[in-house]
Amino acid sequence: MPYRYRCYDCRAEQPEAGDRASAEVFRDRHRRWVHGGLAPDDEEIERVPAGERGHDERYVSSSAALLLLGVLAVVSLAARVLGH
Numbered sequence: 001m002p003y004r005y006r007c008y009d010c011r012a013e014q015p016e017a018g019d020r021a022s023a024e025v026f027r028d029r030h031r032r033w034v035h036g037g038l039a040p041d042d043e044e045i046e047r048v049p050a051g052e053r054g055h056d057e058r059y060v061s062s063s064a065a066l067l068l069l070g071v072l073a074v075v076s077l078a079a080r081v082l083g084h
Contacts, residue, residue: 001047008042010034016048 003023005014017023023045
């Protein structure tokens with residue numbers, strides 16, 4: 001299950017992490033570098049719902065689009081050859 005760290009105090013958001021431990025490492029680094037080692041009041045590590053995955057997962061892959069175009073081209077050619 002993917003996780004994400006958010007610091008609402010400074011509006012920082014971690015890119016999606018593969019597990020909670022990775023998000024905790026990011027949180028600890030953020031605390032050290034941005035907040036001088038202190039824990040901000042408003043922060044959380046949250047699970048990333050399947051519908052909110054990274055932007056790359058929202059779109060159809062290029063290979064799927066090319067496959068669909070190829071199938072449509074073959075169907076169009078077959079229709080022309082058969083005279084429809």
